[in-house]
Amino acid sequence: MQVVSVNGGEVCMRLMPQSWMIADDGAKEICTGVLYSLADSASGLAVFAEARELTPIATLDLRMDYFRSATTERALLAVAACRYLTDEIAFIHCNIFPEGDKQPVAAGSATFMRNTRGQRFQTTLGQKREA
Amino acid sequence: MSQRIDSLQPGPDLREGNNEYWQTLLERIPYARHLGLQAQQDSSGVWVHLPYQKSLIGNFMLPALHGGVLGALIEITARIAAHGKGAQASYPRILDSNINYLRSAQARSTFASAEVVRQGRRTSLVQVNCWQRERSVLIASGRVQLLLATTAGNQ
Numbered sequence: 001m002q003v004v005s006v007n008g009g010e011v012c013m014r015l016m017p018q019s020w021m022i023a024d025d026g027a028k029e030i031c032t033g034v035l036y037s038l039a040d041s042a043s044g045l046a047v048f049a050e051a052r053e054l055t056p057i058a059t060l061d062l063r064m065d066y067f068r069s070a071t072t073e074r075a076l077l078a079v080a081a082c083r084y085l086t087d088e089i090a091f092i093h094c095n096i097f098p099e100g101d102k103q104p105v106a107a108g109s110a111t112f113m114r115n116t117r118g119q120r121f122q123t124t125l126g127q128k129r130e131a
Numbered sequence: 132m133s134q135r136i137d138s139l140q141p142g143p144d145l146r147e148g149n150n151e152y153w154q155t156l157l158e159r160i161p162y163a164r165h166l167g168l169q170a171q172q173d174s175s176g177v178w179v180h181l182p183y184q185k186s187l188i189g190n191f192m193l194p195a196l197h198g199g200v201l202g203a204l205i206e207i208t209a210r211i212a213a214h215g216k217g218a219q220a221s222y223p224r225i226l227d228s229n230i231n232y233l234r235s236a237q238a239r240s241t242f243a244s245a246e247v248v249r250q251g252r253r254t255s256l257v258q259v260n261c262w263q264r265e266r267s268v269l270i271a272s273g274r275v276q277l278l279l280a281t282t283a284g285n286q
Contacts, residue, residue: 020165024222031162032225033203040199041189059198063229 001041009050010081013042014099017072029069032106035076035096036064039108042078043092047112050082050090055115057090062110070105074098088114153177156211160222163207166200170211177215178244179208188238196236201261201271204243205230209257209275212245223255223277230273239263241270254278 004012015038023031040062047057070076080094090112095104153170157163157179166187169180181187181204189197206228213223241263248256254276261271 020161022161025159025161031160031203031207032228033162033199033206036202036206036228037197037199040197040202044198058235059232061229061231062198062202063227064202065227066225069224 001038003045004077006045006049009046010079011042011045011049013038013045013078013080015076015078017070017074017076019072022072023069028071028073030072030076032064032066035066035070035106036062036108038076038078039064039080039094039096039106040110042080043094043108043110044112046080046082046092046094047085047090047114050085051114056117058113058116060089060111060113062108064106064108066106067103068105070096070098074100076105090114153179153211153215156214157207160207160210162203166203166207168204168207176244176246177208177212178242179204179211181241181243183239183241185238194238196238196241198232198236201232201236201241202228202230202273204241205259205261205271205273206275208243208245208259209273209277212247212257212259213250213255213275213277213279221280223279226254226276226278228273228275230271232271234268234270236261236270237263242266248274252279 001015004014017030021030021034023029077097077099078094080092082090083093084091092110094108096106097104150172157168157170167182171178187196187200188194206225243259243261246258248258257275259273260269262269
């Protein structure tokens, strides 16, 4: 998973599908759990991008809608942006597209708690997220 | 296939309501194999064990498991539970999932149990609960809606 861009409050992350991400032997469909992880990561990053500070956050909930199946043929892009930010909560929306496609394969909506317990991050957006 | 195995040796019993049945369903999913998921069955229904691996950590500061991994665990558990009830050849397709994170997921083994809330003709709604140390202390819970595979086949 890599960060492609952070543009104001909108972030874009890219994931190149691997063979172990497949949903069923003999199929090309990617497991929805992988899309879920991608959306969770991009949404979390969008909180930092909007808030412009790296205080710890926690996912309160994440809802995903899977419109159609994603296949291993193309990279996946997750575009996430904050819809509303308060001191305590961030509401994020995220779309997942196959690279080069205008129609999303899935969309997610997440709520994050801000300033949760935990060590504050130093200087950069150095939080590595992998799944 | 099961008949041939049965005729040779005791082999896995692939009837629903049995550990091997659920494990066989899981092992058809490459991503479930990657996560090392193991299925178990007890009197309360099917549950799936996600063994702890360092690569599952999402927050190194706490440390806590990545929320996305819990999401994947919940979705896969729902998928095999809905599949088991319907007994179709192909897996049901996940339409949506709604997951609430109740507590921080610590760096340890995680379990998920599934309950089929409503089994319709075309869709199925599955409730999944996740816990770690104690079954009564939930760390996450989710509801997953699935479209069942019909003979006509969908996508």
